[in-house]
Amino acid sequence: MLPARINTAQIDDDMNRSGILISDYWVWNDKFLYYLVPTLSISQSDGIQWLFVDSDTIESYRKQLDERIFDIINRYKVQSNVPGFLISKANFYFCSIPADLPCLEEWIRENYPEQYEVIQNFGPRQHLPKRIDHHDGKYAEIKQALSEIQRLERLKRKQMIYKSAQQIWAELNELDNMNLLELLPR
Incomplete structure (x- = not known):
């Protein structure tokens, strides 16, 4: 059975x-x-x-x-x-296509407002940089926000899979x- x-x-x-x-x-x-x-x-x-x-x-x-x-x-x-961005290894983020950055930022704003605030308030620029090297300490808060988004999205996908199954x-x-x-x- x-x-x-x-x-x-x-x-x-x-x-x-x-x-x-x-x-x-x-x-x-x-x-x-x-x-x-x-x-x-x-x-x-x-x-x-x-x-x-x-x-x-x-x-x-x-x-x-x-x-x-x-x-x-x-x-x-x-x-x-989820819009496209690449996390190639720990502490190294690269947004897939520079033209997609505004779409990614808008998606983050709509789905993860807390992380969006971090991205807006930290770093020398007021938006996502195209690339964040792991040696670049000025983007530490942005890296942490992106890492949290990745963690939360994995959990969301897992729940979607459970529900579909x-x-x-x-x-x-x-x-x-x-x-x-x-x-x-x-």
């Missing part, structure tokens, strides 16, 4: 294995788009492993899955609205005349 609820600890392991929340790159919303595909796994305690499939690969699963299952997966994709799983369990053990890819 398959569980009624998903195992978030298992999803955490699947996220860690896939590396989707570990990436140093923050990208425009059309880039951070994942479909959650449940698969059967003998090594998992509940038998379910979650794959994080990008938009370029999802069509290959259409052939492997029943159309109803594919439609459910497609309905609950995970997409982030639970919605997918609940709908899969409601399907009539289906044996999920036979229909999920292995």
